[in-house]
Amino acid sequence: MLNTIAFVGLLGVLIIAHEFGHFIVAKLSGVGVERFAIGFGPVIFKHKGKETEFVVCALPLGGYVKLAGDNRGACKGLANEFFSKPIATRIRIVLAGPVFNYLLAFILFWAIAVIGFSYLEPVVGNVKTGYPAQAAGLLPGDRITKVNDKTVESWTEMTYLIRTSSENVRLLIEREGVAMPVVVSLKEAVINNGLGEKKKTPIIGIEASGSVRKVQYNVFTGFIKGAEYLYYHTMITVFSFAYMILGKISATEAVGPLGIYAITSEAVRAGIVAFLSLAAALNISLAVINLCPLPVLDGGHIFLFGLEKLRGKPLSEKAEDILAKVGIAAIGFLCLFVFYNDILRFGPRLWGKDRNAGITANQAAPDEPIK
Template sequence: MGYSAIAFIIVIGILVFIHEFGHFIAARMCGVGVEVFSLGFGPKILKKRFGRTQYCLAVIPLGGYVKMLGEEPGTDIAQEDLKSSFSHKSLLQKIIIVAAGPFFNFLLAIFIFYIMYQFSGIYLVKPVVGKVREGTPAITAGIKQGDVIKEINQKKIDSFEDISRIVSASHGEQLEMIVERDKRLIGLVLSPVLRPAKNVFGEEIDKYVIGITGTRESFHRSLNPFFALGHSLKDTYKLVKLTILSVVKMISGKVSASNLGGPLMIAQMAGEQAKAGVMNFAWFIALLSVNLGIINLFPIPVLDGGHLLFFGIEAVTGKAVSEKLREKLIQVGAAMLVALMVFVFYNDIVRMFYGG
């Protein structure tokens, strides 16, 4: 548990620092004074003041905050400090400052993936046929074990991933393939068919297939900085999409809410990924960073998304949300977050003691 606790503190520390640093740097760039930059909540373990800002390390590592001058509506501000007050900045500047936290979480994921791709490149499965299933288009067309698929519809095939992508997007239309067998090129024609399969959420779906599997034999490909950035952006986008879909399916009941995990689950997984190696640990941090960015964009008062909602209403109506209504909504949002925390802690305890 000690190893998991250390890994957990490292993960949460990085994620919280990056998120709050996003708010901090955006505030400073917009000319807003920052009074407190805190990692953690509760009693302060360490604190040091540089200029106007007090930098703190607090005892509870489950978050952090940036306290800006004039952040709370109705705060009394000295005349000479008005130009540095958050409440006296333009609506666009306020939106930039609030959105910068989640944005930096997405940037962290992109950066981690970029470094991983630059150092390790990518590993792809060779486009070699391992098995051909009976009663499928592949066996009817004459594809055999050991065939190397070179082209599909005049598109060069570099990896088995290329085959899967083209077949899945074929809509069952006829495919012209060129395969290499015994150093000879052979032309084949076949049409993918729909077969039942399961997606990443375990749901039953129909998927176009031709009835082959790969050999699992892989090869390494280095990436230049441009392609590494492209893969990083694509991977981050996939995580964002997957996370949003997960939330939507959880709300609709298609995915069980028991899959939600809290600090105990994160600590356990952090320890496991750290033991598996630096690459696994870095990927885990990127995954959680994307999750944190999306969660903070939920339109729930208290979260960044709630503040952005208030600003959106102000942009549309031309009037700021009244302090009284804002306070009530923030209380509701806080109650929702407390209920969510209780629920994920319950899930963690059930998993820990009952294996649920």
């Protein structure tokens, strides 16, 4: 029951932040807001305000803000209509949704920095026999300080950089106070990815020493650290999507509602920092996805408004309608794919067939950012 409440609450906060961004900027821009809806399906709560109807629906898997005059063809030219506003104003309203998700992610990371968290340090505990790390001369006790010229401070960010590298990895290690450059090749191995799945993964063959560092910052330093975590997780998200497109990461790694539920359940067990970190990461993912230039997404609307600015006129209604249908079809296909993949990946765990796998607090907490 607690897991379900946490899941619904988590999605609800994400959606409210996003839609509130559209709502408040529209109101400040003089655009009427006819409806503010959270979720889809049967209505379970409704309140009619002076101008806006506020609605909560049964399925918390999305939401929308209905603006006055947001259909170009039906626009009457009234001052409070969306399409009566200049292109720059329209872009601000559309962009506000992802921006508010981003702001919420920053606030969450700031809170995490002030609360404090622990993470595994990038110190080698064991070098596996027959693996590239042994051939390269790595030893237990070596501290890895850089991967491919990027400074690392945690085991998780180190492994991420290694697993997204090409054939060779450039490491800078510290051994007895002396810095040493090392080049290590990669070897594919089947390992547990932390979500109860065994995947072929490029590794070098080292295990963590178990050395844990606890960090906690004051409010002012936490503000700066929150911004660093935001940047770091944004880069992780953007590069993950890029690697999927380029085929470096399988599209089956994408996570949908069932996957989020499973990960939320583990984060609840791991503690408040893990849960807040997950919430922040999901806000970033929602912002990045919505900024993709696909029709019906915020990024698609912004792209069309930019095109309208360059052309001096909008696309024809027919062209926009075709693009919208293509966008809906593409997103629908992606949703089905992700949901089907979720069932295969997380179904056994959610339905009691495999409850041995999970994430740890160290995996869920925000790592120190890549410098």
